[in-house]
Amino acid sequence: MFELIRSNKRRSVLLVAGFVVFIALVGAAIGAVVGNGLVFTLVALVLSGVVAFASYWRADRIALAVSRARPATPEEFPRLHNLVEGLCIAGGLPKPGVYVIDDPAPNAFATGRNPNHAAIAVTTGLLDKMNRVELEGVVAHELSHIRNYDILVSTLAVVMVGTVALIADMAIRTMWWNGGRVARTGDRADSNNPLAYVGIVLLITAPIIAKIMQATISRNRETLADVSACQLTRYPPGLISALEKLKADTTVTHSASTATAHLWIEQPMSGVGDDGKLGGIHRMFDTHPPIDERIALLREL
């Protein structure tokens, strides 16, 4: 477990470093074509530094806010609070913040930067559809993310992936609005806007980079969190039956977005066909392993 925590901290550093380098490169590329390389690189460096710093301190709140989570009071949700407290005792963890999201799709995620600054959020759909042991399994899964420091990497990624997605969007917009048009025959000689090249490159690379960032973060640790959840509850059937319910449920989690997809216990995005299997390309960039594989693994415990 300590090896896992160390690896997560290392990944976090790598993620931040990779992000800063990527943004700096974008700045340098823009600078190079515009002709003021140093200034643009510096601006990009400062910007990415600010974003990285802000994500460390604020990303959990950002993740909660974009998912429209509200604090759950012990009076309104006694069972949820009781389960969280019990499992925290089992894992020797401080009690995290408990949030609910008004969404009929059953799903849950954990966020924060360390066990002392952590939060878990569940949808009202999850509370309605799960019985006590199933809910306990799901909460244990989320607490395992907290205990293993998965939350640090994945929460940082929310902001970083979000920023990269934003840049990609901006690149698209500049092209749409003719802000950076490549010279065409018939144009006047000086209408060539080299920014367009940067835009095209970004357009292609940014989404791929964002996807790769997410995929490396999430996949293995979902399975790992499933297993550690059973170490907490000592009762695999609870989580198994919860995962089966999640699989059977086809409601789309509207509170999730591309940037937060990898946080949730069940992958909230499409890409799963009617047969419940994933296409080859989807699989490659998938944030979660298929639920069937997760269930099969838990059955072996």
Added chain:
Amino acid sequence: MTALIIVIVVVAILVGFVIVSYNGLVRSRNQAENAWSQIDVQLKRRLDLIPNLVQTVKGYAAHERETLEAVVNARNASIAARDTPPAQAEASNMLSGALGKLFALSEAYPDLKADQNFLALQEELTATEGRVAYARQFYNDSVLTYDNKLESFPTVVIAKAFDFEPKEYFEAEEQARVAPTVEF
């Protein structure tokens, strides 16, 4: 000169090792002790909830004196056995059994089953039972970590030198392993 440096380095490494293992042992021992006191906290919490529950049930099913008395007696026994771990384990198992009967009883009283106060208490007690079990589990996990450190080389040397005592696991009594029987 080089010999001296080598000696100094070796001594420094040894001292560092002693400090690190000693602190590690202390940390594990404290965690186990804290886990033990956590069990007490949860057991006390359960005892505190019972008078309320008994009052609520009395309002609907006062004539079920036997069951109610069993719960009260088990609670008193549990309080009396506070300081002796084996007796306490037995008493708290008795209490679980008595509570199980009480909750089974509620099935026969629709009014009681619909009482908000009763439902809240039932949820609290179920959760507290769970917490007691989890606290014991965490205690055993902590003891496992501590005892592992105590017995494995090289920390075993430090443990012997500073008189660290191994800790005992909490083991469920025979009674607790069988689910409490409910009779009507």
